[in-house]
Each structure stands twice: as C-alpha cells, then as structure tokens.
Amino acid sequence: MPPALHDVKALVFDVFGTLVDWHGGIAREARAALMPLGWQADWGRFADDWRAQYQPAMEEVRAGRIPFSKLDVLHRRNLDVVLRQRAWALPEDVRVSLNQAWHRLDAWPDVAPGLARLRQRFLLAPCSNGHIALMVALARRNGLVWDAITGAELARDYKPKASVYQAAASAFDLAPAQVLMVAAHSSDLAAAADAGLRTAFIVRPDEHGPGRGERQAACAVDLSADGLLDLAQQLGC
Amino acid sequence: MPPALHDVKALVFDVFGTLVDWHGGIAREARAALMPLGWQADWGRFADDWRAQYQPAMEEVRAGRIPFSKLDVLHRRNLDVVLRQRAWALPEDVRVSLNQAWHRLDAWPDVAPGLARLRQRFLLAPCSNGHIALMVALARRNGLVWDAITGAELARDYKPKASVYQAAASAFDLAPAQVLMVAAHSSDLAAAADAGLRTAFIVRPDEHGPGRGERQAACAVDLSADGLLDLAQQLGC
Known part of the structure; x- marks a missing residue:
C-alpha cells in the first residue's frame, strides 16, 4: 500500500461509471x-x-x-x-x-466481490451525486453492502463541490486525509484531492460504450487500479 | 400483518434501548x-x-x-x-x-438475526438521535446491515421533532405511511405517528436494568412485539 494511504479508514466511491454501467x-x-x-x-x-x-x-x-x-x-x-x-x-x-x-443499472462484475473484500478492512460508502433512495436501489439490485450513504443528498450540494467530499469524511468522523475517494473520472479525483481526500483511479475502459472510457488518470492520484479486485489487492485486502 | 401495514416498504429503528443495551x-x-x-x-x-x-x-x-x-x-x-x-x-x-x-454497546441477542430476516422483505435504517459515525460503529460491532443511516444527523435536528421521522421517509422516497417506526419507547412512537409513520412497539423489559423497561405501549400503535424475531414473524418474514 502506498505510504500516503496508511491512515485511510474509509473508502468512498463514485457510482455512475465507476461502479455501475x-x-x-x-x-x-x-x-x-x-x-x-x-x-x-x-x-x-x-x-x-x-x-x-x-x-x-x-x-x-x-x-x-x-x-x-x-x-x-x-x-x-x-x-x-x-x-x-x-x-x-x-x-x-x-x-x-x-x-x-x-x-435499474447493473454493477460491473468486479464490484460486488471487490466491495466485499474491501469491507473487511475499511468503512465503505458511496459518495455519488445520486440521492439516497437511488443508491439504496442500486445496492439492493447488485448486492452491495454499504456502511452509510454519503454524497450529494447528505451535503445538499453536488460534486465536484469540496463540501460534498468533506461531508463524506465528516459523516464517518474522519479527517479528509483518512478517506480514499475511488472514481473512474479524473475530474472527480482532482476535486476530491483539492478537498483533502486521498484518491484512487479505477480504469473503466468501456464506460461510454466499448473502448470509450478514461484509460488513465489525467491528474495526480495515490493509486490506480484495474477494477475493485485489483484495488482490494493493492490495499492488502 | 395488520392491514394498516400492507403498504409499508421500510422499517426505521430507534437504537438506544430498542436495539442496543x-x-x-x-x-x-x-x-x-x-x-x-x-x-x-x-x-x-x-x-x-x-x-x-x-x-x-x-x-x-x-x-x-x-x-x-x-x-x-x-x-x-x-x-x-x-x-x-x-x-x-x-x-x-x-x-x-x-x-x-x-x-461500544452490545445489541440485544434477537437484533442481528431479526434484522437479517426483516431485510429480506423491507428496507432498513436506524432512525436514532445518534449520528452517522456512531450508528456505523454499532452496526459494525454487532453485525447489523443497514440500507441507509437516517436519523438526527440527516435531519439536523433531534427526535421527537416530526422533521426527523419525515426525513427518514423522504430519504427512501417514501410517504410517511409507507414507513414503520420501531421503538421500545411510547414517546418516540407517539411522535412518529403524529408525523404520519406507522408504529411498532418492542418490549424491552430490561432497558434500564433488570425489570426496568416499558412493558407495553402507552399510546396507540399498529403492533407490539416481543423483540425483532417476533416482529419479523408478525410481518410475515
């Protein structure tokens, strides 16, 4: 695990594109x-x-x-x-x-097993612009287990506003640097880093259809992973 | 199941006393x-x-x-x-x-298995005056799985204010009458009913120590149960 991530206690996730297709x-x-x-x-x-x-x-x-x-x-x-x-x-x-x-969107195949592994070591929450009921529906459909639902509805504003990322950390009583934002979008991660969070880029090469997705982060990130199982492995889960 | 509960889609729970000792x-x-x-x-x-x-x-x-x-x-x-x-x-x-x-509080013995049964049919959330991080800690300690964390921190106010119960229903995109408030305290249930929710009283005879707890609801409720396994049975789970 990169040294900058040793204090991370919670992982928060972008959802549209990063977790679901x-x-x-x-x-x-x-x-x-x-x-x-x-x-x-x-x-x-x-x-x-x-x-x-x-x-x-x-x-x-x-x-x-x-x-x-x-x-x-x-x-x-x-x-x-x-x-x-x-x-x-x-x-x-x-x-x-x-x-x-x-x-009624489906998660990428690595998401449910990846989150299950990550949850053995970290607190997990979506930090999406989707509201709570939408996150609940996607979690139930895809068998995802969250510790809490953070994101836009909790913060009453939308990413990439810094307050949305900071509200996610605050919900867990953590400092921003103890929280890892996980997303397939550089713009999301750049804003999360500006808000003080750690960042992990997930490659979703087919987000916008076959071969149409970000292949690497366009900003500095703490780590990059090829899906959530790779993320779990890199984080020692 | 009482006819008034046929439209219930989510159960929200008081926590201190009702779920944990x-x-x-x-x-x-x-x-x-x-x-x-x-x-x-x-x-x-x-x-x-x-x-x-x-x-x-x-x-x-x-x-x-x-x-x-x-x-x-x-x-x-x-x-x-x-x-x-x-x-x-x-x-x-x-x-x-x-x-x-x-x-670091422990759940009553029926809580984890009772919630697991109830979750097969209903959306579940705490609706406690405890904040999100506290709810997360108690859930992790006791093996409880929630769909979301509602309650005081989401509503930015404390029960028995009507807005706290109504914010819980709103988080699930439900009308108050589609949500069943579950608590061991009549005052909590009376306020929930005033806010439009359905109500279930849980007998916790030892809440304040052996033999010191409410034995029956002091207000009208939609049902009463002797713990969460009995609640699950009465709700057909």
Whole structure:
C-alpha cells in the first residue's frame, strides 16, 4: 500500500461509471421502453445525450440558482430536454418509468466481490451525486453492502463541490486525509484531492460504450487500479 | 400483518434501548474505565445519571438555542455534568475514551438475526438521535446491515421533532405511511405517528436494568412485539 494511504479508514466511491454501467443500462432500458412504441434510435447515443445534460443541470444547484433537488428530479428535467430535442412525444407514465431506469443499472462484475473484500478492512460508502433512495436501489439490485450513504443528498450540494467530499469524511468522523475517494473520472479525483481526500483511479475502459472510457488518470492520484479486485489487492485486502 | 401495514416498504429503528443495551454497556464501560482509578459507584446508577442529561441536552438543539451538534458532542457535555455532580476529577484522555463507550454497546441477542430476516422483505435504517459515525460503529460491532443511516444527523435536528421521522421517509422516497417506526419507547412512537409513520412497539423489559423497561405501549400503535424475531414473524418474514 502506498505510504500516503496508511491512515485511510474509509473508502468512498463514485457510482455512475465507476461502479455501475450507466451507458449500457440506460441504452438497454430506453430501447426496451421506446422501441415497442415505434421510436428508433442509436440507443447508446440516446444514453449519451441524456447524460450530456447532467453537468449543466447540477450546475444550477451548485451555482445556487435553484435549491438542492434530488437527482431523480434533475434526470427527469434532462429527459424532457432530450425528448424535446428529438421531438418525441411520450406519455407521462412512460417518462416516469424511463426516469427510473437509473435505479435499474447493473454493477460491473468486479464490484460486488471487490466491495466485499474491501469491507473487511475499511468503512465503505458511496459518495455519488445520486440521492439516497437511488443508491439504496442500486445496492439492493447488485448486492452491495454499504456502511452509510454519503454524497450529494447528505451535503445538499453536488460534486465536484469540496463540501460534498468533506461531508463524506465528516459523516464517518474522519479527517479528509483518512478517506480514499475511488472514481473512474479524473475530474472527480482532482476535486476530491483539492478537498483533502486521498484518491484512487479505477480504469473503466468501456464506460461510454466499448473502448470509450478514461484509460488513465489525467491528474495526480495515490493509486490506480484495474477494477475493485485489483484495488482490494493493492490495499492488502 | 395488520392491514394498516400492507403498504409499508421500510422499517426505521430507534437504537438506544430498542436495539442496543445502553444501560448495561455504559455501566460496564464506566466500571472498567473508572474502578482502576479508584472511583466507586453503583455503575448502573452512573449510566442512569449520564442518560438523564440526554433529553435536556437535545432540547438545546431542538429549541434552536445551539446549532445542531452530533450526539458525541452532547454526550461529552453530559459526561462533564455528571462528573461535576460527583466531584470526580478525571483526566481528559479518560473522558475522551469513556465518551466513546456509546460506540461500544452490545445489541440485544434477537437484533442481528431479526434484522437479517426483516431485510429480506423491507428496507432498513436506524432512525436514532445518534449520528452517522456512531450508528456505523454499532452496526459494525454487532453485525447489523443497514440500507441507509437516517436519523438526527440527516435531519439536523433531534427526535421527537416530526422533521426527523419525515426525513427518514423522504430519504427512501417514501410517504410517511409507507414507513414503520420501531421503538421500545411510547414517546418516540407517539411522535412518529403524529408525523404520519406507522408504529411498532418492542418490549424491552430490561432497558434500564433488570425489570426496568416499558412493558407495553402507552399510546396507540399498529403492533407490539416481543423483540425483532417476533416482529419479523408478525410481518410475515
């Protein structure tokens, strides 16, 4: 284990992309919901378009232009934007059900066994922009066991605001340097490091579809791992 | 299952007294810390005295006279009060360690197996006045698995304020009537019912020492159970 990580007591995780395959799951769910209604699309592109609205929507909260809203609310607004762009008229019940697709995403295969190993030595929590109920649904679907749910809803703001990472450490009564932020995105890790946390980069080469993911960290990190089983091994679990 | 409970999706639990034996644990820990230093006491009485400061301390937060403070902070102030009452001069490191006694409490024997059965059918969370790190420590010590940690720290206020119970339901994206509050204290359940939750009374006849606990609910409740295994059976788990 790198010496900088000897004091780490808790690991907190980005979720969308790092732990669950949002791109494949949203493409699958959109196709299943909309093809029978007669709509045709590159469903991976549909997932990308929906996700492209993610940062601008959260920026409304981060900038204080709207009060904190759970991610389901932002996802729904973003879905309406994407449907308007395509001029697709969908009934309300289909929109509601499709918005819940984010609750039905699958974890990458290494995640459940990797977390089980890591939990033998560390406290574990998601530190996602997803809200508590969404984290609970993904955990139940994929057999993940968390010690607590940290992240945007606890902090009432969105990453990469420093307060979100610091609230995660505070929830465990730990200093930021005792917490390792684990993510497949350099921007997340750079912000976590600025907030005082330790950082681990996870390679998810297929996050945005086959061969479309970050292959190495674009910022300084404390370690890089090829999935959570490799992370567990590097951390001596 | 009582018809009023058919829509229940999540169970939220009081912790001190309902799930863990605070009286026996605090008496044990105080004795172990203070007897070797030469102090003598009825250690069960010492636990009662410390606990007697609990509601007045939280009332400072509930009334808005002090900002929200985690229970460790209130417990420490209360410990200092109790030591002052007895004119016991304890070194700072002993006070710090003794204050952590609340992290080292044991669950009643039915709790871990009862929660495991209940979790097959319901979402589970503590809804305690204890903060997140304290709930995490007690869960790890006693092998309890939670879906999330709700309660005072999430709501930034203390029970029996309605907002604490309602924040627990909101965290699961549920209406209050879809959540069953489980507690060994009538006052907790009466407040939960006023906040719109369903209620289950757990008999803990030895909460304050042998034979010193509430034997039946002093308010209307949706069901009463003799421990969590009985609760699981009554709920069809």
